[in-house]
Amino acid sequence: MYPLVILVILGCLSWEARSCTCGPRHPQSAYCDAAVVLRAKFIGQTDSEKKEHWTQFEVKTTKVFKAPEALQDIQYVYSGKEESLCGYQHTSTNKSEEFVVAGMMVDGSVYITSCSFIAPWSSLTYCQKRGLMNVYEKNCGCQIVQCFSLPCEITNDLQCLWTDPLMQRKSLYSGHQASNWACVNNGSGLCLWDSLKSRLYAPISKKQVQ
Structure with a gap:
């Protein structure tokens, strides 16, 4: 054992x-992995x-x-x-x-x-909490590709380029993409960054995020 x-x-x-x-990971990647x-x-x-x-x-x-x-x-x-x-x-x-x-x-x-x-x-953003509760799981078929130095590129339609690692931050989870966005499938086989502040996603109550 x-x-x-x-x-x-x-x-x-x-x-x-x-x-x-x-290695750094977007919260969505951490969830899906x-x-x-x-x-x-x-x-x-x-x-x-x-x-x-x-x-x-x-x-x-x-x-x-x-x-x-x-x-x-x-x-x-x-x-x-x-x-x-x-x-x-x-x-x-x-x-x-x-x-x-x-x-x-x-x-x-x-x-x-x-x-x-x-x-x-309590340290997570509203968007990260929303992602954990109802968005990340539905989009684990998308792949987040880390960008550490330019130039960076993606190789297929299921990938989203994560550029937060380019910025020198105390915590990578505080980057804009990590804090607010998820890599989601638009329904036609293309994965794109989308803000989790969007009204398209199921709302979460004040009690849920506390």
Whole structure:
């Protein structure tokens, strides 16, 4: 079990796995690439008794955005104990704070790393919350292509060019495209950037975004 999980997790990271260098991802890509995406509170942390070398995080799930049908009541997520294994370190002591957690599935358990998309729910924009709730999932057939240096290009109609990485920002998730747009299929096989502020998308209530 342990070697298998290590191979799966390190295979999801950059080739500089020893230093846990994480490539940037648009929130839509993070959602579509993950096996599980949930909104949850971290309420406990212990060394896993069943999984050697792993930390077991107890979570209180308030919303499951994406998961296998049989896995709707998620109580635990796992991560490597050591930072050298790209282990996730949860630093918030506020057990009532909700986080978006995007993880992978291995042998029926949810795993996260320091490269996983994990962010306080309150830090997300209205558009990002709308994307998580009803837009990203419908458009996982589109591909977001990162642009790190010019010139950049896309190679087919299902791709959208993400230029936020060109800007020097403290957080890539605060870029204009990451904060406000999704790469959506226009219904004719062409994927285009579209603002999630659009009235075309299902509204979300004030209670949902809090």
